[in-house]
Amino acid sequence: MKQKVLEIINVCNDGLFKAFFRDIKVREMVATFVSKILHIDKELIKRGEFQGGELIKKNKNEKAKTSDIIIKLENGDRIIIEMNQFPSKNIFEKNTSYGFSLLSEIVPVGSKDYPKVYIINIDCFNKFKTKSPIIRFKLRDEEGNEEINIYESVHVIVENVLSDEYNGDEDIKKVVKLLMMKDIKKMKKEFAKEEMYMAAIRRVEELSTDPNHVGYYNLEEAHKQDLYGMWEAGKENGIGIGRELGIKDGIGIGHQEATLMMINNMLSKNFDMETISEIVNMPVPEIKKLRKLKK
Numbered sequence: 580m581k582q583k584v585l586e587i588i589n590v591c592n593d594g595l596f597k598a599f600f601r602d603i604k605v606r607e608m609v610a611t612f613v614s615k616i617l618h619i620d621k622e623l624i625k626r627g628e629f630q631g632g633e634l635i636k637k638n639k640n641e642k643a644k645t646s647d648i649i650i651k652l653e654n655g656d657r658i659i660i661e662m663n664q665f666p667s668k669n670i671f672e673k674n675t676s677y678g679f680s681l682l683s684e685i686v687p688v689g690s691k692d693y694p695k696v697y698i699i700n701i702d703c704f705n706k707f708k709t710k711s712p713i714i715r716f717k718l719r720d721e722e723g724n725e726e727i728n729i730y731e732s733v734h735v736i737v738e739n740v741l742s743d744e745y746n747g748d749e750d751i752k753k754v755v756k757l758l759m760m761k762d763i764k765k766m767k768k769e770f771a772k773e774e775m776y777m778a779a780i781r782r783v784e785e786l787s788t789d790p791n792h793v794g795y796y797n798l799e800e801a802h803k804q805d806l807y808g809m810w811e812a813g814k815e816n817g818i819g820i821g822r823e824l825g826i827k828d829g830i831g832i833g834h835q836e837a838t839l840m841m842i843n844n845m846l847s848k849n850f851d852m853e854t855i856s857e858i859v860n861m862p863v864p865e866i867k868k869l870r871k872l873k874k
Contacts, residue, residue, distance in 0.1 A: 655694035
């Protein structure tokens, strides 16, 4: 019996997003999107190894870390893509910890040749309270001056990319728009004349007819109210970035250093202290004290 095709589908659904963005049939669109965001050669991305799953634990007591998508590039660099549908507590802290775990995994102890780790966060919320469509974070030294070119975290703020005021790259906007659309018929109408996006939409339709996938999809969507509850909890509790991110071996960045690097980066982008306090989940006096201690 043929599985009924879903007419309304949430591409941001965790299981669907992972299957969709890793799929070879969508590789052209994903590579274009990633290339435009990170300014990396698209062909290098297309040749990369797309995977996901659990990152290596540093000890048996460490909690499992499961990324949405990891792209292994032939030059040794890694790209992590995370779909952040709801701002649950510490979601950014968790995602950033993926980057540091991966960084420590691929950089041999004592090595001077550092591969780079990129994280692309697709944020379906605007926790940074910014009008910028894309925010970039890089590690800086303790004085907040020189950038350490081994790690970059990029946040694509969905509502700002889809805003009428957005004047950036059209392919970035189109991919984000496709991800946010839930009506497959409207998707087809919107992208009828663009084969790269139509190929992606056809793959969404194929995934929606897969009995195994549809079962998982429906189960996850049934818990949407729980996810909304997490969203509301996130609004009240704030979101931590850079806390307990330290890797005690490998490149040797401690959690205080990582937090300070994030703070200095945000200050360099003119974030006010109250916003930084909410993001890193640290009172303003503690932030000032930490900066003073490290000078």
